[in-house]
Amino acid sequence: xxQGEEDPQALSxxxxxxxxxxxxYKTSINNLQWYRQNSGRGLVHLILIRSNEREKHxxxxxxxxxxxxxxxxxxxxxxxxxxxxxxxxxxxxxxYSTLTFGKGTMLLVSP
Amino acid sequence: EPEVTQTPSHQVTxxxxxxxxxxxxxxxxxxxxxxxxxxxxxxxxxxxxxxNEISEKSEIFDDQFSVERPDGSxxxxxxxxxxxxxxxxxxxxxxxxxxxxxxxFGPGTRLTVT
Numbered sequence: 001x002x003q004g005e006e007d008p009q010a011l012s013x014x015x016x017x018x019x020x021x022x023x024x025y026k027t028s029i030n031n032l033q034w035y036r037q038n039s040g041r042g043l044v045h046l047i048l049i050r051s052n053e054r055e056k057h058x059x060x061x062x063x064x065x066x067x068x069x070x071x072x073x074x075x076x077x078x079x080x081x082x083x084x085x086x087x088x089x090x091x092x093x094x095x096y097s098t099l100t101f102g103k104g105t106m107l108l109v110s111p
Numbered sequence: 112e113p114e115v116t117q118t119p120s121h122q123v124t125x126x127x128x129x130x131x132x133x134x135x136x137x138x139x140x141x142x143x144x145x146x147x148x149x150x151x152x153x154x155x156x157x158x159x160x161x162x163n164e165i166s167e168k169s170e171i172f173d174d175q176f177s178v179e180r181p182d183g184s185x186x187x188x189x190x191x192x193x194x195x196x197x198x199x200x201x202x203x204x205x206x207x208x209x210x211x212x213x214x215x216f217g218p219g220t221r222l223t224v225t
Contacts, residue, residue, distance in 0.1 A: 030210050031210070033213065033214065035216070040200075040221075041218065041219070042202065042216050042217060042218035042219050043154070043202060043204075043216040044216075045213050045214065045215055045216065048212075048213045088154065090154075090214075092210070097142060097144075097159065097206060097209045097210055097212070097214070098144070098156045098159055098167055098169075099144075099146075099154075099156060099214060100156065101146075101153050101154040101155070102153065103152075103153050104153075
């Protein structure tokens with residue numbers, strides 16, 4: 001079974017619009033982290049949400065976690081062209097903080 | 112702001128050769144990790160390291176792989192005899208603590224095995 005599956009696979013929006021990406025997972029987790037990756041580059045940590053938290057904010061980012069549905073969402077408000085990247089959720093469900101990544105959502109923000 | 116660094120950014124090697132990928136984790140972090148991403152695929156966990164020992168490793172991390180913290184700052188991944196399928200981007204990460212702490216990733220080393 002797959003852990004950490006994002007949808008949609010690709011999302012194309014205009015600057016100023018909001019972008020919502022979803023992540024589903026199958027086993028219980030300690031925390032869930034969202035990362036951004038620009039093409040061919042490294043992973044930039046965006047936000048961590050713990051299993052006992054339901055919502056977190058960081059700047060234009062809002063993350064929710066619903067452990068009963070085993071799902072999380074990442075909302076980017078007032079998107080900018082610079083937000084164009086792939087976004088991954090990663091779940092920590094081991095005893096050793098190993099992360100299991102999804103396939104990612106490719107976000108394209110057009111000016 | 113402290114960051115994880117990795118060298119080299121790109122390594123080209125011939126099949127069967129040994130490679131060492133280097134990482135300098137964030138200085139006050141105690142947990143270190145290696146992940147890899149084959150082109151177009153998911154980021155996959157390889158190994159975690161704490162207190163000079165491997166904490167956990169995946170099925171990918173077979174006898175061809177080893178990790179070492181040779182001094183107080185570097186963390187290395189060695190592949191003894193590279194195969195074509197080892198071509199990937201290799202990411203080092205570190206975290207301050209174990210459970211529920213952020214993992215910060217380096218920029219990656221692109222390994223190309225020819």
